[in-house]
Amino acid sequence: MPLSYVGRFAPSPSGPLHLGSAVAAVASYVDARAHDGSWLLRIEDLDTPRVVTGATDIILQQLYTLGMYWDGEVLHQSRRLNIYQAAFDTLLSLNSIYPCGCTRREIADSVSGTLESQLYGERPYPGTCRHGLPEGRQGLSWRFRVPEGVIAFKDRWLGRMEQNVGQAVGDFVIRRADGIWAYQLAVVVDDAAQGVTDVVRGEDLLSSTARQQVLASTLGYSVPSVLHIPLVMDKSGLKLSKQNNAAPLDLTRPMEILQKSWELLGFERLKVINIEDFWAQATSVWVQRLSRANLHGIN
Numbered sequence: 362m363p364l365s366y367v368g369r370f371a372p373s374p375s376g377p378l379h380l381g382s383a384v385a386a387v388a389s390y391v392d393a394r395a396h397d398g399s400w401l402l403r404i405e406d407l408d409t410p411r412v413v414t415g416a417t418d419i420i421l422q423q424l425y426t427l428g429m430y431w432d433g434e435v436l437h438q439s440r441r442l443n444i445y446q447a448a449f450d451t452l453l454s455l456n457s458i459y460p461c462g463c464t465r466r467e468i469a470d471s472v473s474g475t476l477e478s479q480l481y482g483e484r485p486y487p488g489t490c491r492h493g494l495p496e497g498r499q500g501l502s503w504r505f506r507v508p509e510g511v512i513a514f515k516d517r518w519l520g521r522m523e524q525n526v527g528q529a530v531g532d533f534v535i536r537r538a539d540g541i542w543a544y545q546l547a548v549v550v551d552d553a554a555q556g557v558t559d560v561v562r563g564e565d566l567l568s569s570t571a572r573q574q575v576l577a578s579t580l581g582y583s584v585p586s587v588l589h590i591p592l593v594m595d596k597s598g599l600k601l602s603k604q605n606n607a608a609p610l611d612l613t614r615p616m617e618i619l620q621k622s623w624e625l626l627g628f629e630r631l632k633v634i635n636i637e638d639f640w641a642q643a644t645s646v647w648v649q650r651l652s653r654a655n656l657h658g659i660n
């Protein structure tokens with residue numbers, strides 16, 4: 362096992378954590394502990410229209426109550442705008458980005474989507490502005506010029522994955538029309554800046570991985586390894602999310618949340634006496650799984 366494991370949890374403060382985000386936090390925390398690594402906390406608060414006042418404090422409190430203690434200072438993306446600007450300037454000097462004058466509506470109307478992109482729920486950008494803005498058009502967003510080819514990677518839970526980013530997604534936005542740095546850029550810049558070696562997160566972000574890897578490579582960063590955990594669904598089969606009004610965690614019963622999250626990861630409830638004991642036992646069970654097939658095929 363590498364000694365220098367650095368993991369992270371990167372919630373968006375658009376509301377308190379719910380069970381779905383707790384499961385992702387538990388997986389990333391236990392994986393960091395199992396590797397004797399550090400576990401960093403990053404608040405992804407760039408999307409200001411979606412940021413809810415007070416949510417960051419609640420998230421920190423929730424993690425603390427669940428016994429998930431982060432290393433070092435909490436990083437707030439909203440305080441790092443100049444760092445994203447510097448990455449943007451690098452991409453510009455590499456001719457890897459270009460301004461795009463298309464509106465969402467135009468993109469939606471112009472493409473039907475390939476099978477792969479429909480599966481991922483994406484509509485690939487047709488490349489309208491790739492070779493220059495059409496006459497009379499002003500740049501709104503900035504897009505990354507996706508190189509041709511397939512990005513393949515090994516997910517530590519799901520096994521070998523691949524995506525042709527150009528076909529599935531097309532040139533993607535790194536600076537939004539409203540001037541906000543896109544998630545894809547910020548996550549790549551910050552994972553590199555924080556020295557993250559291992560990303561453990563929910564499967565809803567699996568389709569972003571190839572995009573992030575190609576962007577990281579273009580910027581000359583090393584690419585973290587990934588492990589995507591299955592999503593938690595509600596009773597009607599919808600992903601548990603803030604958009605679907607998932608209930609915030611009930612912090613009066615932290616052990617119940619940990620046990621439930623652990624079960625949702627496919628493990629049996631642990632017989633433990635307190636939270637510290639939970640983490641000790643969960644870590645040793647996880648280590649056993651790691652030694653068997655590197656988690657691949659866990660369920």
Ligand code: GLU
Nearest residue numbers: 371372373405548562566
């Ligand atoms: N901020 C993202 C979210 O809350 C997670 C980003 C990541 O783990 O890459 O969904």
